[in-house]
Structure formats: C-alpha cells, structure tokens
Amino acid sequence: MEKGCKFGSHRVLEPSGALPQSALKLDNTPKIYSNEILIDVGILNISATAFTRIEKLTGGDLKGIAEEVIKIVNERGKFQCPDTGSGGMLIGNVDKIGLDLNGRAGVKIGDKIATMVSLSLTPLFIEKVLEVNVDTDQLRVKGKAVLFESGIYAAIPEDLPESLSVAVMDVAGAPAWTAKYVKAGDIVVVIGAGKAGLLCLHEAHKRAGITGKVIAIESQAAQCELVERLQLADIVIQADAAQPVSVMQKLLQATGGRLADFIVNTVNVPNTEMASILACRDHGTLLFFSMSTNFAKAALGCEGVGKVLTLLIGTGYTEGHADITFQILRENSGLRQYFHGLYK
Amino acid sequence: MEKGCKFGSHRVLEPSGALPQSALKLDNTPKIYSNEILIDVGILNISATAFTRIEKLTGGDLKGIAEEVIKIVNERGKFQCPDTGSGGMLIGNVDKIGLDLNGRAGVKIGDKIATMVSLSLTPLFIEKVLEVNVDTDQLRVKGKAVLFESGIYAAIPEDLPESLSVAVMDVAGAPAWTAKYVKAGDIVVVIGAGKAGLLCLHEAHKRAGITGKVIAIESQAAQCELVERLQLADIVIQADAAQPVSVMQKLLQATGGRLADFIVNTVNVPNTEMASILACRDHGTLLFFSMSTNFAKAALGCEGVGKVLTLLIGTGYTEGHADITFQILRENSGLRQYFHGLYK
Numbered sequence: 001m002e003k004g005c006k007f008g009s010h011r012v013l014e015p016s017g018a019l020p021q022s023a024l025k026l027d028n029t030p031k032i033y034s035n036e037i038l039i040d041v042g043i044l045n046i047s048a049t050a051f052t053r054i055e056k057l058t059g060g061d062l063k064g065i066a067e068e069v070i071k072i073v074n075e076r077g078k079f080q081c082p083d084t085g086s087g088g089m090l091i092g093n094v095d096k097i098g099l100d101l102n103g104r105a106g107v108k109i110g111d112k113i114a115t116m117v118s119l120s121l122t123p124l125f126i127e128k129v130l131e132v133n134v135d136t137d138q139l140r141v142k143g144k145a146v147l148f149e150s151g152i153y154a155a156i157p158e159d160l161p162e163s164l165s166v167a168v169m170d171v172a173g174a175p176a177w178t179a180k181y182v183k184a185g186d187i188v189v190v191i192g193a194g195k196a197g198l199l200c201l202h203e204a205h206k207r208a209g210i211t212g213k214v215i216a217i218e219s220q221a222a223q224c225e226l227v228e229r230l231q232l233a234d235i236v237i238q239a240d241a242a243q244p245v246s247v248m249q250k251l252l253q254a255t256g257g258r259l260a261d262f263i264v265n266t267v268n269v270p271n272t273e274m275a276s277i278l279a280c281r282d283h284g285t286l287l288f289f290s291m292s293t294n295f296a297k298a299a300l301g302c303e304g305v306g307k308v309l310t311l312l313i314g315t316g317y318t319e320g321h322a323d324i325t326f327q328i329l330r331e332n333s334g335l336r337q338y339f340h341g342l343y344k
Numbered sequence: 345m346e347k348g349c350k351f352g353s354h355r356v357l358e359p360s361g362a363l364p365q366s367a368l369k370l371d372n373t374p375k376i377y378s379n380e381i382l383i384d385v386g387i388l389n390i391s392a393t394a395f396t397r398i399e400k401l402t403g404g405d406l407k408g409i410a411e412e413v414i415k416i417v418n419e420r421g422k423f424q425c426p427d428t429g430s431g432g433m434l435i436g437n438v439d440k441i442g443l444d445l446n447g448r449a450g451v452k453i454g455d456k457i458a459t460m461v462s463l464s465l466t467p468l469f470i471e472k473v474l475e476v477n478v479d480t481d482q483l484r485v486k487g488k489a490v491l492f493e494s495g496i497y498a499a500i501p502e503d504l505p506e507s508l509s510v511a512v513m514d515v516a517g518a519p520a521w522t523a524k525y526v527k528a529g530d531i532v533v534v535i536g537a538g539k540a541g542l543l544c545l546h547e548a549h550k551r552a553g554i555t556g557k558v559i560a561i562e563s564q565a566a567q568c569e570l571v572e573r574l575q576l577a578d579i580v581i582q583a584d585a586a587q588p589v590s591v592m593q594k595l596l597q598a599t600g601g602r603l604a605d606f607i608v609n610t611v612n613v614p615n616t617e618m619a620s621i622l623a624c625r626d627h628g629t630l631l632f633f634s635m636s637t638n639f640a641k642a643a644l645g646c647e648g649v650g651k652v653l654t655l656l657i658g659t660g661y662t663e664g665h666a667d668i669t670f671q672i673l674r675e676n677s678g679l680r681q682y683f684h685g686l687y688k
C-alpha cells in the first residue's frame with residue numbers, strides 16, 4: 001500500500017498543484033492508499049444550492065436528477081456543483097481502513113459514519129443510484145468514497161435518531177468551540193438562538209456554571225420563548241443584532257456594566273459584527289461562527305471603537321466536536337425533543 | 345462638563361442610534377465633553393481613494409480640492425468620502441483634555457499626536473485650508489477635531505522623522521500583535537515582506553529568540569533580497585502564497601516537518617488563506633492581518649483540511665502598538681534607513 005498526501009493532493013488529476021476542493025478532476029479509483037479510509041456509501045446528502053440547480057435543470061424528473069449526479073461524478077471524480085462549487089456530505093459504512101490509520105481512526109470496519117468534509121473534495125465512485133428523495137435532497141446509492149488522512153467524520157451514535165445526529169453535525173463546531181473557551185464564572189453571550197445558538201447556550205451554561213451567567217440575544221419572539229421555556233439562558237434579550245448601540249445598552253444593564261467575557265455569534269444575517277464587538281468586554285474573546293461575517297467589518301469595526309479583543313474565525317471543526325454535540329442532546333431532553341420535532 | 349458616550353454616539357445627529365462611523369452627520373461643535381480630547385488640527389491625511397475621487401471631481405485644481413473638502417465637512421461634521429466611506433487620519437496638537445481623562449490620556453496639552461481612528465468617525469471643524477499637497481494627499485488646515493474616549497492616537501516621537509512615524513503607524517497593529525503572541529522557541533512564519541511584514545519579522549526574531557526560527561515567505565525577489573540583506577529572517581522562501589501545496593512543501597522542508605507555531609499574513613492580495621493554513625502546525629495560531637482575507641475561505645478552508653487552529657482576525661490596534669513599532673525603528677538601523685528612504 002502506497003502512502004498518499006495527508007490532504008489528498010495525490011488524488012488530484014488536474015490542475016496539478018491544486019488541493020482536492022479546487023481540483024477539476026480527482027482520481028476516484030476505489031482502492032485505498034495506506035492513509036485513506038474506504039467507505040461503502042449509503043446516502044448522499046446534496047447541498048441545498050447544488051440540489052436546487054439540478055432540479056431546475058431536469059425539471060424535477062427523478063431519473064434525470066440521478067443521471068445528472070452520475071454525470072458530474074463521472075466527469076469530476078467527486079460531486080461538486082459546477083456553478084457554486086458546493087457539495088454536501090455522505091453517510092456510509094467503513095469498508096476498509098488503510099494500514100497507517102490502524103488504531104487511530106477511532107472507528108472499525110462496519111461502523112456507520114457521516115463525513116464532515118464536503119463532497120466537493122471527496123473522491124466518489126457511484127455504481128448505481130437506488131433512490132432520489134426531493135424532500136430531503138438525498139440520494140440513496142451503491143458506491144464507494146475515499147476519506148483522506150485529514151478528512152473529518154463521526155460515527156453515528158446508536159442511541160440517537162440518525163436524522164437528528166446528522167442535522168446537528170453541521171453546526172457541531174459552534175458548541176465545541178464554546179466548550180473549549182468558556183471558563184467557570186464567565187459571562188457568556190450567544191447571539192442568535194437557532195440550531196447552533198441553542199446548542200451553544202446549553203454548553204455555555206454547563207461550563208460557566210453556577211458562578212457564571214449566560215445571555216441569549218435573539219431577534220425572533222418565538223425563539224426567545226423557546227430559550228426561556230427550555231431554561232437555556234439566565235437572561236434572554238430580544239433584540240436585533242444589527243443595532244449595535246441598543247444591544248450594548250441592554251447588555252450593559254443586564255451585566256451591571258461588565259459586558260461579556262466570551263461571545264459566540266451564530267446569526268444567519270449580515271451586519272452583526274459591530275453589536276458583537278460592543279457586547280464584549282476589553283480583552284474578551286469573540287468567536288464569529290456565522291458565515292455572514294465580513295472580515296473587514298470585524299477588523300475595522302473593532303479598531304474604530306478602540307477595543308482590544310481576541311477575534312476568532314469560527315471553523316466547523318475542532319477535536320471531538322460531534323461527541324460534544326451528541327452529548328448535549330443526551331443531557332438535555334427538552335432540546336433533544338425540540339430538535340427531534342424539527343428533523344424527523 | 346457633561347460626559348459623552350465612550351464611542352461618540354452622543355455626537356451623532358442622524359440617523360439616531362448609529363455609531364459615528366456609519367452616521368450621516370455628526371455634531372462637530374469644538375467644545376468638548378468631559379471624556380473627549382480637543383485637537384488643534386495641523387494636517388489632514390486624506391485616504392488615497394477619497395483624495396483620488398476629489399481630484400477627479402475638481403480636475404486637480406487646488407482651490408477646488410480645498411472647497412470640496414470643506415463642503416463635505418460642513419455637510420457631515422466629519423471628513424468621509426461620500427462614495428466609499430473612507431476617511432484618513434490627522435496630525436495636530438492636544439488643545440484640551442476632558443476632566444474625566446485627566447491623568448490617563450497619556451499625553452499633555454501641546455503634545456503633537458496622530459489620530460489612529462479614521463477621519464470618517466472624527467468630529468471635525470475646519471476654519472481654513474492653508475495648503476493642498478497633491479503628492480502626499482495632505483491638506484494643511486486651521487481647525488479643531490474631537491477624539492472620543494475610545495479614540496486611539498499616538499504621540500509622535502521627537503527622535504524619529506515625523507513622516508516615518510506616521511507611515512509606520514498605519515500598520516503598527518501587525519508587529520504589536522506579533523509581539524504579544526510569539527514566545528521563545530517558536531517557529532514563526534511571516535507571509536508578505538512589505539511594510540507590515542518587515543516590522544513583524546524584526547519583532548518575531550526578537551521574541552522567538554535564539555531557540556526560535558523566523559521564516560519569511562514573499563513573492564518578489566527584491567523584497568526577499570532586502571530581508572536577507574537586513575538579516576531579518578533565518579530562512580527566506582521566495583514563493584507565491586496563492587499556491588498552498590508548494591508553500592507547504594517548502595515549509596515542511598525548512599522546518600523538518602514541524603511547520604509554524606505562529607503565522608502572520610501581511611500580503612496585499614487575495615487567495616492566500618489556504619497556504620497560511622497549511623503552513624501552520626495543528627493547534628498553532630494564525631493571524632490574518634491582510635485586509636484581503638476572506639472569512640469564508642479561511643473558515644471552510646481550515647475545516648476542509650481537518651486542522652484545528654486558532655484563526656485570528658488581526659485588527660489595527662492593540663495596546664502600545666505605536667510604541668512597539670517606533671521601538672523597532674530605534675533598534676534596527678537598517679530597517680529605519682530603508683523606511684526613511686521610502687517615506688521621506
């Protein structure tokens with residue numbers, strides 16, 4: 001067994017020197033290198049943008065959708081939307097583990113896993129499409145996929161519903177980073193109480209503990225009520241995070257002038273950088289998990305108000321992120337039931 | 345004396361609830377609140393984009409330029425380019441210090457200071473334009489400006505040429521953050537060896553010390569030679585930071601496979617996020633100072649290669665940033681002479 005590049009560049013056919021994500025074509029031969037994992041693919045979870053494009057292209061015809069996905073995979077050796085570059089993720093069973101990963105893969109042959117790196121960088125070989133589901137943007141397939149040494153995946157727990165586990169995995173980075181940054185006694189502010197925000201609130205509460213304080217800032221009344229009903233925060237502030245001065249004033253009041261030690265921004269709209277910055281105490285830490293974050297607005301905004309903060313770009317992955325997130329659902333039956341209702 | 349908002353929102357005339365930077369009109373009355381500083385303005389350093397716009401508008405006529413600047417300031421109570429929102433900075437002497445800032449302003453009446461917050465958020469009152477200099481984008485004026493409690497400024501040192509001090513202040517955040525993050529024994533990579541990068545190299549060398557290693561990655565042969573001539577790095581790698589795989593391979597070789605503990609990215613071009621990520625060891629720290637950084641590319645790129653890094657948004661300010669930067673010029677006569685040649 002030959003050893004490949006940790007990041008999969010040995011599978012890039014063109015252009016040379018590229019990484020798998022930006023590559024036009026990957027070698028999808030289902031025979032692994034010594035630091036790869038081979039997966040028996042069960043389900044392809046196509047990204048919403050990529051699926052919508054194919055539905056439009058084919059007029060929603062199921063056979064047409066299947067053919068278009070196969071065509072893309074044959075051309076590129078991976079599934080990647082030709083327009084937007086997005087992919088999706090997959091669920092399958094571990095088929096083979098390369099010798100170099102023995103003992104440190106954390107899974108064994110036969111385990112059911114979900115990949116947490118995009119399909120847009122995953123070598124994929126489709127034998128047959130078995131079913132197309134336009135409600136869930138999923139394809140049931142017979143095929144093989146290759147995970148590189150750097151590829152992230154998580155075993156799907158047996159004690160939680162699969163649909164629930166897969167749904168929360170998408171945002172698992174947010175509660176996991178929260179777990180790593182929040183210390184006992186911290187005042188924590190979570191901006192946005194959607195999927196990621198709710199998980200962060202539970203985790204922040206656990207870490208800040210009895211001497212800390214957890215504050216939720218959310219614009220929708222319904223989500224605010226949910227947070228209160230599930231007792232996920234000490235204080236719930238209904239406010240628009242695009243209004244920095246008003247958010248700061250409410251928070252100054254709620255914290256007796258101290259502001260937050262740690263903030264995680266999980267909203268799904270732009271222009272909330274400034275409120276996040278003003279909500280944070282000097283030398284506090286602010287994690288931008290929201291993909292609507294604008295780098296220049298955050299950097300210049302912070303300088304403009306003369307604050308010294310640790311401004312973090314929140315990534316989707318840190319060690320144990322899926323385990324931390326599954327554990328939240330085990331610990332918090334109210335949250336588990338709420339998510340189960342959403343993603344069954 | 346009444347006390348104003350730390351961030352100056354008490355001077356916002358419209359729209360209400362806004363911060364000074366996004367405001368359409370500020371109250372520029374040259375009478376200070378108890379937590380403000382009044383400045384006798386000497387020079388307005390207009391941002392390049394704003395100055396170019398006015399030059400075009402007026403056909404480069406000096407009187408026309410002066411009138412257009414006065415018009416904007418009368419309309420807005422501050423100088424801010426109506427198209428791009430950019431401003432510039434100013435140099436002047438401290439005229440009055442509000443009672444609440446007594447003893448903690450770090451300057452005294454009469455001191456010459458440069459503001460390090462943008463003109464686009466600074467209340468400005470112009471009595472007269474004395475001179476327009478189209479080579480330096482500067483206006484010599486008679487007027488007053490107001491600095492808020494959160495406003496950043498630095499005293500201009502008497503032992504360094506003023507033009508030199510003002511030029512390096514713009515990027516002072518980069519070496520100052522470097523000073524705060526680099527520890528003895530670290531392998532430090534500085535990407536881009538321009539104004540900010542050269543200052544970071546000196547500071548990194550000092551902090552990493554004899555047990556550390558400083559590596560410069562720069563695309564231009566001339567800048568690489570300069571770094572070598574000034575002995576600012578242990579290793580100089582001439583490479584295009586938009587080529588991640590090739591940068592990583594060169595760095596693996598240069599570090600015996602260890603990669604960097606701390607990286608600061610100071611390039612002036614886009615698409616260098618991935619090379620920066622691949623150059624950093626797992627659990628290392630990567631500071632993006634370059635304003636060409638794209639948030640999503642950094643977040644998704646890091647997740648795509650399964651790395652766990654501390655990804656920092658580099659701001660232009662941290663405590664003592666100007667002092668740290670002036671000190672570099674005092675310590676390093678080669679660098680001082682080089683910059684002096686550029687900015688005299």
Ligand SMILES: NC(=O)c1ccc[n+]([C@@H]2O[C@H](COP(=O)([O-])OP(=O)(O)OC[C@H]3O[C@@H](n4cnc5c(N)ncnc54)[C@H](OP(=O)(O)O)[C@@H]3O)[C@@H](O)[C@H]2O)c1
Nearest residue numbers: 192193194195196219220240241267268290291314315316
């Ligand atoms: N960094 C990464 O690697 C990564 C990975 C995955 C996801 N993400 C990002 O994480 C973010 C959150 O994902 P999610 O699944 O949790 O989204 P979500 O369920 O839609 O949650 C976002 C929440 O923010 C609230 N909100 C919207 N506008 C607001 C405002 N102006 N002020 C206060 N709250 C506001 C939303 O309220 P309503 O919608 O009810 O109005 C919603 O409750 C997204 O931006 C996503 O792109 C990042």
Ligand SMILES: NC(=O)c1ccc[n+]([C@@H]2O[C@H](COP(=O)([O-])OP(=O)(O)OC[C@H]3O[C@@H](n4cnc5c(N)ncnc54)[C@H](OP(=O)(O)O)[C@@H]3O)[C@@H](O)[C@H]2O)c1
Nearest residue numbers: 536537538539540563564584585611612634635658659660
């Ligand atoms: N975060 C903040 O608050 C803040 C504040 C001020 C400035 N900045 C930013 O800091 C950055 C640096 O400013 P500066 O004044 O130091 O700029 P600069 O003097 O132009 O330096 C940039 C250096 O990067 C080099 N470079 C360009 N493309 C490269 C590539 N592909 N690979 C490797 N090196 C490359 C440039 O080489 P050549 O140009 O010789 O090709 C130059 O030497 C800018 O992006 C600026 O916007 C940020």
